[in-house]
Amino acid sequence: MxxxxxxxxxxxxxxxxxxxxxxxxxxxxxxxxxxxxxxxxxxxxxxxxxxxxxxxxxxxxxxxxxxxxxxxxxxxxxxxxxxxxxxxxxxxxxxxxxxxxxxxxxxxxxxxxxLAEDETMRPRPEHMLLAELLRRMLEHAVGDSVVRIPEHRFEDAAWVGWRLAELLPLAEPERQALLQEDDIHARLQQLLEHVA
Missing domain, CATH: 2.30.130.40 (LON domain-like)
Structure with missing residues (x-):
């Protein structure tokens, strides 16, 4: 439903x-x-x-x-x-x-x-590092299974952001702040500041 x-x-x-x-x-x-x-x-x-x-x-x-x-x-x-x-x-x-x-x-x-569903858009150039970080984290976590993740997923800013928010060692209030953020690029910027 x-x-x-x-x-x-x-x-x-x-x-x-x-x-x-x-x-x-x-x-x-x-x-x-x-x-x-x-x-x-x-x-x-x-x-x-x-x-x-x-x-x-x-x-x-x-x-x-x-x-x-x-x-x-x-x-x-x-x-x-x-x-x-x-x-x-x-x-x-x-x-x-x-x-x-x-x-x-x-x-x-x-x-x-x-709330509005996320639009599909590419990460901004300053956030491309996050897509690569996610790829490496998934390779480390699941090995060769990462090849089954379609390449277009890593070009979807919202998907990259949600997966990093799931995998990074964030406190729950930090995850909640990301959940409450409607702007996809602002979410990625928060994540970038966390890993920088």
């Missing part, structure tokens, strides 16, 4: 980490409110929002979510060795939280507006 551009209600899964567009994450599900969320997503073919926790924790009382998050779509699920449900999700479109409310079961639901 593709989100529309208008305001829409979205169940939230606040985390102590940032989910970036295109990034994968594994989530262990055991609280009833999140089991209900997964059931509803399965029935509706929908995703849910992941937001960084600003106050609170991942379990217990509802946490205060950051104002910008990422739509998470379930790609796979399994049972862990401990018997808990494990989801593999992937980040898709970014959104801004407008209002939140808490259901009786403790699940936070937000009215969100969808």
């Amino acid at each position: 593709t989100p529309s551009d208008g305001m829409a209600p979205l169940p939230l899964f606040p985390l102590s980490s940032v989910l970036l567009p295109g990034a994968a994450a594994a989530l262990r599900i055991f609280e009833p409110r999140y089991l209900d969320l997964v059931r509803d997503c399965g029935r509706n073919g929908s995703g849910f929002g992941v937001c960084l926790i600003l106050e609170g924790s991942e379990t217990g009382a509802p946490a205060l979510p950051a104002a910008v998050g990422t739509l998470a779509v379930i790609e796979d699920f399994d049972r862990g060795a401990d018997g808990l449900l494990v989801l593999r999700v992937r980040g898709e479109r970014r959104f801004r939280v407008r209002h939140t409310r808490v259901r009786d079961n403790g699940l936070v639901v937000a009215d969100v507006t969808w």
Whole structure:
């Protein structure tokens, strides 16, 4: 289900980490409110929002979510060795939280507006170093598998930025700042300053 551009209600899964567009994450599900969320997503073919926790924790009382998050779509699920449900999700479109409310079961639901999707554009000359850095990081991490990544990906400024934001050793507030930045080149500049 593709989100529309208008305001829409979205169940939230606040985390102590940032989910970036295109990034994968594994989530262990055991609280009833999140089991209900997964059931509803399965029935509706929908995703849910992941937001960084600003106050609170991942379990217990509802946490205060950051104002910008990422739509998470379930790609796979399994049972862990401990018997808990494990989801593999992937980040898709970014959104801004407008209002939140808490259901009786403790699940936070937000009215969100969808942020513009990134345009495909080449990195500026001063950011080409970042594409090469990403290529080397991927070669080191996965070896020969990097050849399967199409060359045009390294010429897509947004993709390069999101992958570096995922792989570099950034603090979660730094990742959140990148997630909140709408300007692709400004994101790359922040990353360049981090690695310089």
